[in-house]
Amino acid sequence: MGRRDPRHSRGPARRLLWAVPIVALVAGAGVVVAEPDTLDRAESTVRGWVDDLRGVDDPDPGAEPAQVPPPDGLVLPDVEPPVAAALTLGATPPSPAQVRRTLAGPLGQRVLGGRVSVAVAGLTGPAAYSSGGAATPASTTKLVTAVAALHTLEPGTTFATRVVADGRDVVLVGGGDPFLERRPDADAEPDRADLATLARRTARALREVGVRSIRLGYDDGLFSGPSWNPTWPETYRGDVIAPITALMVDDGRPAEGSGRSLDPSYAAADSFAALLRQRGIRIVGVPRESAAPDGATPLAQVESAPVGQLVDRLLQVSDNETAEVLLRHVGLATGGAGSTKDGVAGVREVLEELGVSVPRRLRDGSGLSRDNLIAPETLVGLLQVAAASEQSDPLRGLFPGLPVAGFSGSLTFRFDAAPPAAVGRVRAKTGTLRGVRSLAGVVVARDGTPMVFALMADRIAEDDDETAEAVLDRAAAALAACRCGRAG
Structure with missing residues (x-):
């Protein structure tokens, strides 16, 4: 899990795909039925994702002239794309039936082995679809460590x-x-x-x-x-x-x-x-x-x-040592003595405070331990808490570090075999051990419905790891391509 350049482009054809997720993210921001302040925070969250997406590549005037901003002083009228116009009638949370049908094909593949766990939800509210129980999370454990570090350590803290x-x-x-x-x-x-x-x-x-x-x-x-x-x-x-x-x-x-x-x-x-x-x-x-x-x-x-930058890089490249060091800092920040045991206790304390279900078993901060058992609902709950947090809450720092499908971090060279709809629409943390693959993050469906998801398989047969990984990519891509809103 070495470090790689977090920015990677596949040329103009790939860059053009950014236009659709940007529209979908902005239009789908009001998808959650919740209290007004929660809606505002969720909308701010997805607008933050938009800002991150826009920063990956400057538009190429030759290949994408419509995306080049006008000169200073020239104001152009807004043009509302059809998908955005349709969504102005009222966004809706994901449809359980639609999500189930969307995932049935890829997650029904035998190559995933005997235990597949999944949870998909809107930015707030109960899961639209969940199946299976706690599983070995591999490096998606780092989401838990990152949230605990952002919550207990000030983002500007340095060591x-x-x-x-x-x-x-x-x-x-x-x-x-x-x-x-x-x-x-x-x-x-x-x-x-x-x-x-x-x-x-x-x-x-x-x-x-x-x-x-x-x-x-x-x-x-x-x-x-x-x-x-x-x-x-x-x-x-x-x-x-x-x-x-x-x-x-x-x-x-x-x-x-x-x-x-x-x-x-x-x-x-x-x-x-x-x-x-x-x-x-x-x-x-x-x-x-x-x-x-x-x-x-x-x-x-x-x-x-600063800690905020450490967490960002930790998630981008799945740095094991950084995850373990930050786990021990969490232990110190929550009154322990800086051991792994203290860090795990600190993580549990943070999750309970945030109202997220604690892992059944947690033995480290990186996910290298096969003794870890985490339910997909825990990972989805963490993502929801971060999405609904206040604008000034350090938990907002979770999203910029999530790799972008086909573009950055540990997803730079993934999703090549998945439907193009996933490229740029999926941001997720990967998990990789022998016989274990997991993927957890955020996705915006084709109809503008934003969702958080966790996909886990931990009983993959020998020699099937790479194929199973591609299947999970296709499952995430299917969520990006679906019309998963209740009205869809």
């Missing part, structure tokens, strides 16, 4: 990696920055803090007080509990994910080679020592684990991107 000194004893203190890197990367999204910058600032501070030789320690005590989740397969160790600590660089990857470090805190401190040596600071011995002493003098620090 500092610090250096403190007590005489010639210098300690590198991890602050739980999941995107800390060894060296600057101008192309990274979002902006990243890095050890090279921290080493430069530290060396300058040391020289100012006449110190050129130090003993280096490192402190990763912000998080507690086991760094390795016992419910993860041992085959993941050193390869799929690193042990989770408060001091990691490059997602726990080693300075050279591939895979993941088995001791990311030491690896970070060792890289920091090498960078200090390049700045003329002599390191006595090797870095050692050492708690920062009380009253130590601050020397330098670098800060992460």
